[in-house]
Amino acid sequence: MLKKKIKLITVGTLIILAIISSGCGLVKYNNIGHFKADESMALYKEKKYDEAIKSVDSFLEKYPNNKQAISQKAYILIGSGKNEDGLIMLTNMYEDGVRDSAALDNMSWAYNNLHMYEMAGKYIDLCLKTFPGDEEEYVNKGNALFGLKKYDDAITYYDKALKMNPKYTLALYGKALSLYSSGDYSNCLDYFKKYVEAGGDNKSINNYILNAYLKLNDFNGAIDEFNSQINKNPDKFSLYIMLGSIYEKKDDFDKAIDSYDTVINKKNDYAEAYYDKAICLVKLGKKDEACNNLKFAIKYDEEYVYDIEDDPEFDSIRNYDKFQALINKED
Numbered sequence: 001m002l003k004k005k006i007k008l009i010t011v012g013t014l015i016i017l018a019i020i021s022s023g024c025g026l027v028k029y030n031n032i033g034h035f036k037a038d039e040s041m042a043l044y045k046e047k048k049y050d051e052a053i054k055s056v057d058s059f060l061e062k063y064p065n066n067k068q069a070i071s072q073k074a075y076i077l078i079g080s081g082k083n084e085d086g087l088i089m090l091t092n093m094y095e096d097g098v099r100d101s102a103a104l105d106n107m108s109w110a111y112n113n114l115h116m117y118e119m120a121g122k123y124i125d126l127c128l129k130t131f132p133g134d135e136e137e138y139v140n141k142g143n144a145l146f147g148l149k150k151y152d153d154a155i156t157y158y159d160k161a162l163k164m165n166p167k168y169t170l171a172l173y174g175k176a177l178s179l180y181s182s183g184d185y186s187n188c189l190d191y192f193k194k195y196v197e198a199g200g201d202n203k204s205i206n207n208y209i210l211n212a213y214l215k216l217n218d219f220n221g222a223i224d225e226f227n228s229q230i231n232k233n234p235d236k237f238s239l240y241i242m243l244g245s246i247y248e249k250k251d252d253f254d255k256a257i258d259s260y261d262t263v264i265n266k267k268n269d270y271a272e273a274y275y276d277k278a279i280c281l282v283k284l285g286k287k288d289e290a291c292n293n294l295k296f297a298i299k300y301d302e303e304y305v306y307d308i309e310d311d312p313e314f315d316s317i318r319n320y321d322k323f324q325a326l327i328n329k330e331d
Contacts (some may be wrong), residue, residue, distance in 0.1 A: 029070065029098055033063030037072050049080035067093065071102055083110040101131040108140040117147030135161035139170045146174060151182040169200040177208070185212040193225075210242055214249065222246045237263045237270055244276055253280040271301035279313045290314075291322040298326060 043052035056073045060066065070089055077086035087110045090103050104127035111120035121144040127137055142157035155178050161171035176191035189212050192205060206229075213222035226243040233239060244259035257280050263273040274297035281290035297304045308314055309327055317323045 028065060029067040029093060029096060030065050031067060033059065033066045033069070035059055035063070035066050035068040035072070037068070040072055040076065044076050044079060049076060052076045067098060067100075071100075071106070075102075075106055078106060078110045078113065081113075083113045086110050087114075099126070099130065101127050101137070104130075105137050105140060108137075108144065112140060112143045112147065115147060117144045120144040120147070133160065135164045135168045135171060138164075139168070139174055142171070142174050142178075146178055146181075149181075151178040154178045167194075167198040169195055169198050172198055173200055173202060173205075180208055180212060185215045188212055196229075206238065206242055210246070213246075219246055219250050235266065237267060237273070241272060241276060244273075244280075248276075248280060248283075251283075253283050256280045269300040271297045271299075271304060274300070275304055275307070279311075282314060282317060287317045287320055288322065290317065291320070291326060294323075294326055 040052045040055040043049075043055060053073060053076055056069055056076065059069050060073070063069065070093065074086040074089040077083075077089070087107065090107045090110070093103055094107065104123050108120045108122075108124035108127065111117070111123065120140065124137060124141045124144060127133075128141060131137075133141075138157045138161035142154040142161070145151075145154035145157065155175055158171045158175040158178065161168050162175070165171070172191055172195040176188045176195055179185075179188035179191060189209065192209050192212070195202075196205060206226075209225060210222060213219070213225065223243065223246055226239055226246065229236070230239045230243065240259045240263045244256040247253070247256035247259060257277055260273040260277040260280070263270050264277070267273075274293045278290040278293040278297065281287075281293060294304070294308055298308075305327065308323075314323065
């Protein structure tokens with residue numbers, strides 16, 4: 001479900017590292033010290049991960065075997081993308097007999113992040129078998145099933161989470177993505193929209209919404225959707241870019257250009273808007289204007305010079321002297 005690239009590690013490596021760092025399982029965990037997670041959780045929610053870790057470490061200096069503090073540190077590590085480090089700590093605890101729901105749930109979370117879905121399923125199954133499930137645990141089970149491409153089964157668990165909390169964004173997103181992946185584009189749109197309404201902000205969400213509309217050949221529905229979003233977020237430039245792309249697919253290049261011009265008028269160094277506008281101008285046979293806009297695209301983002309060299313959208317003007325001047329970086 002996560003988009004960032006994460007190095008895969010073997011289960012054996014995790015267990016070996018866990019045994020080494022735990023002194024071959026001699027560490028015994030306890031509750032001495034009465035750990036309070038409020039401070040570290042507040043910092044975690046603000047994405048101040050290093051400070052959150054320091055907050056827990058200051059407690060662990062006095063009470064190094066406190067189970068809650070160690071579990072909290074593992075949670076912060078996993079949430080900040082350090083999945084292997086968090087898993088090593090949790091595996092230590094597991095090998096030493098700790099079987100509480102938080103540890104099992106977090107192990108599943110980390111394995112899901114590492115795309116090791118069989119292992120994620122193993123630990124969340126142990127959790128759900130022993131403890132009553134909550135919405136987070138059901139989502140981790142759903143995510144493991146999603147990773148194994150068992151979309152219908154995944155939806156079953158996302159629905160369990162949504163029954164407990166209808167606005168739980170992770171469950172809404174998981175169900176929407178499962179519906180999308182199984183080709184149910186009409187229903188996935190409903191859940192993507194619910195996700196946005198509930199405050200979800202995954203960067204890929206509008207790409208999925210757009211693609212679902214396109215799969216349904218519902219250009220007008222897509223236009224209405226992005227116009228609605230623009231009315232709520234008039235300064236979110238990516239929405240205008242997407243709206244322009246829909247008009248392009250409808251071959252309505254003038255309206256697409258209007259959308260890109262709106263961005264340029266609001267932010268005159270927005271390179272993508274110039275680039276996309278240039279494509280429309282080529283389609284309209286306005287090669288001089290297209291080259292002028294490409295010049296601005298390259299001015300504000302030099303990487304575009306490499307894009308225009310390979311983009312088939314510019315094949316019709318590839319031998320035009322002004323286009324060649326752009327590729328050769330001539331004034």
